[in-house]
Amino acid sequence: MSSNPSSLPTVNRRTFLKSIGTSAVAVASVQVGAMADEINKAAGPGPQGPDAVPITLSINGEKKDFQLEPRVTLLDALRNHGPLTGAKEVCDRGTCGACTVFIDGKLTYSCMKLAIDAQGHEITTIEGLGKNGQLTAVQQAFVDCDALMCGFCTPGLVMAATALLASNPKPTESEIKRGCSGNLCRCGTYPHVIKAVLKASGATVTETTTVTNYGSVA
Numbered sequence: 001m002s003s004n005p006s007s008l009p010t011v012n013r014r015t016f017l018k019s020i021g022t023s024a025v026a027v028a029s030v031q032v033g034a035m036a037d038e039i040n041k042a043a044g045p046g047p048q049g050p051d052a053v054p055i056t057l058s059i060n061g062e063k064k065d066f067q068l069e070p071r072v073t074l075l076d077a078l079r080n081h082g083p084l085t086g087a088k089e090v091c092d093r094g095t096c097g098a099c100t101v102f103i104d105g106k107l108t109y110s111c112m113k114l115a116i117d118a119q120g121h122e123i124t125t126i127e128g129l130g131k132n133g134q135l136t137a138v139q140q141a142f143v144d145c146d147a148l149m150c151g152f153c154t155p156g157l158v159m160a161a162t163a164l165l166a167s168n169p170k171p172t173e174s175e176i177k178r179g180c181s182g183n184l185c186r187c188g189t190y191p192h193v194i195k196a197v198l199k200a201s202g203a204t205v206t207e208t209t210t211v212t213n214y215g216s217v218a
Contacts, residue, residue, distance in 0.1 A: 060128030097183030149187035
């Protein structure tokens with residue numbers, strides 16, 4: 001008995017390629033699934049990825065032990081595990097300077113430093129500047145000159161000013177502006193910041209003192 005050609009399935013280039021592609025995807029899916037099963041068996045039970053590890057940090061002259069995941073930033077370790085909340089989390093992108101600390105005496109954005117990488121180094125936060133409850137000259141000058149408003153930028157600016165005066169005890173207004181250029185103040189207290197640093201340097205500053213360099217510190 002002869003077959004009716006109209007009853008046979010039509011095969012063209014498009015349907016042929018589609019059938020090959022579908023078969024390949026099915027085979028690949030089976031292979032990937034098998035590989036995933038083997039990896040899971042080898043890894044054993046429990047969460048996948050790096051767990052918390054022991055980390056020891058030297059902060060303000062004291063050794064502190066933590067259990068932290070390797071991904072945790074120094075800022076997060078200080079604020080949420082320290083707890084030392086002087087360094088502020090504002091931009092979390094290494095641009096505003098609110099999280100500034102010293103690492104081995106060098107200004108560092110703590111949001112851009114992993115806590116695990118800070119091991120073996122001396123970390124100083126704003127809490128570690130004053131001794132026995134006494135403000136430093138820079139901190140007191142910020143209070144006296146009203147160099148703060150909302151306060152989020154203030155710790156970072158104090159750290160920057162402290163570093164500046166350590167390297168240049170008698171800075172000019174322009175040098176102060178440059179030295180604090182890595183710190184942003186959204187409230188615009190830059191003139192007061194400049195006056196505070198001048199006062200901390202020993203310059204005579206009164207309520208009538210005019211800061212000529214009024215441009216944004218940043």
